[in-house]
Amino acid sequence: MSTAAPERQAPDRPGFQVTLENFTGPFDLLLALIGRHELDVTEVALHRVTDDFIAYTAALGGSADLEETTGFLVVAATLLDLKAARLLPAAEVEDEEDLALLEARDVLFARLLQYRAYQQVAALFRELEGAARRRYPRAVSLPPELAALLPPVDLGVDAAGFAEVAAAVFRPAPPPMVGLDHLHAPSVSVPEQVELMTARLRLAGRLTFAQLCEDAAHGVEVVGRFLGVLEMYRSRQVALDQDEAFAELAVRWAPGDDDSGSAALDPERS
């Protein structure tokens, strides 16, 4: 057996072409995928939907803005960590990493369940809104005879001051000064990662995923490379080797094994 079972299924599975539905965020997508498998929110369910989640995130890359994509990538990174951890023999896991991963998993579960609660309430809001026989409050203008009693109105500014007020209203608000540096996601482009990995694999022929990621500056870049590997696998440019369950994942340069692949990322491949 040369290819890890879950990955081998991916290209043939119709579900792999994730439809670009309008998900309102990563948790929304995750819950929708879990629901599609008719699963409860468990770790098994997370493993089952990881690939679909990644595929959706990859498809999103082109159309969504960076900030939107970042939310998906952060969740994708956690899912990949979890999935990777299950492939490793428990004994080899460092205690500290193990702990961090368990915590990451628990946080993901907690946030997912929390989000689901609000989603359910939002659905209830929709029902309430539809059923509400709305009362409208009396909020009428002052009758002219009463308005006439009010003291003469004073704007408190002259024409120039008024223009200043207008300018202040129309001036675009400065972007909120929230640092995004901690997200480490300035510009991870999957096509760029594919290009980089293609060059390396052409030279080396075969590299482990860990080797491919040795120089990755941060987690999001690792996610980007993983998405790139999935893309390359889908377009039949690489094969994935895994000697046995839980063993290290290796990526082998094997273009054109089967040219019926759907997409060609690199026009120069041969």
Next chain:
Amino acid sequence: MSSAEEELPALGDDAELDAAIEAVLMVVDAPVPAGQLAEVLEEPVARVVGALERLAASYADRGFELRVTDEGWRYASRGRFAPYVERFVLDGQRSRLTRAALETLAVVAYRQPVTRSRVAAVRGVNVDGVMRTLTARGLIVEAGLDASTGGTLYRTTELFLERLGLASLEDLPPIAPLLPEVDDIDEL
């Protein structure tokens, strides 16, 4: 015609017709002609006028009355309580506009004619109350309907120009020079 979602209450019963008229008149911010009421309630004008007169009589002991003018029917406070009503209206009323009102007025002035929802979008807050205040103070008035959204348009008044000491709207200082960082202020 009624859909499942919008079941119109039947008004065959006089009591129901009366109540429907009360509901409408209590909320509408302008006198309503009997003809318009009849049209919306899908009832004969004569029957609606009968209901309006019946209602007006039923308020004999109340602090408000149903008043009819050339423009139509509307609720009003009963005259004999005017001292309290006036005291309430003047209570806490300042002659100086609030900052919120001034900003709303600025949006109307530089974007007129403009709908309330457009003003709300620019200011990022609900402006219904402030727009009513500005209308009551005579600084803005309604100016027809927006062709695309059907929303009411507003423009500034003569009094507004007078208060700023301007002869016409053309004398409003341009704001583009105050916003050098903006290429096209109409985009805002």
Next chain:
Amino acid sequence: MSSAEEELPALGDDAELDAAIEAVLMVVDAPVPAGQLAEVLEEPVARVVGALERLAASYADRGFELRVTDEGWRYASRGRFAPYVERFVLDGQRSRLTRAALETLAVVAYRQPVTRSRVAAVRGVNVDGVMRTLTARGLIVEAGLDASTGGTLYRTTELFLERLGLASLEDLPPIAPLLPEVDDIDEL
């Protein structure tokens, strides 16, 4: 019309007090707290509250009602006549809320007062645009600054309750049974 200096009608009689309150409430454009009414009418708050409750009960068969919320008292049309009232008052603005808007509203409703970044954390996406829309539509309002982060806090409005047909925040469906048993997920 009488002026403010004119002698104030005596309100010793309950019927007169009730009528005076009706007269004042007819000109308000926002809910009025009982305390403010008491001040204007120079009557004890308890007596005014009693009158307000008596009035509210007296409208049982009418097309309008006298409603009390946290903000105060005011008249409103009765819900079952909404289909007719909406033919008058809708400015083409009652569009359905999107799912994103409803979810955001749900988080604000249960966590209020709450900052934008906390809402974003719960939903896992940026909520700036949605929060602006909800504010412009009057469903949420700013409610001060968060002491620790300095971020702007938001809360839901009366209009939000109105829209869902709820009398108060206490009537929100309980969310606790749906939530994971974590004391404060934000701390994680």
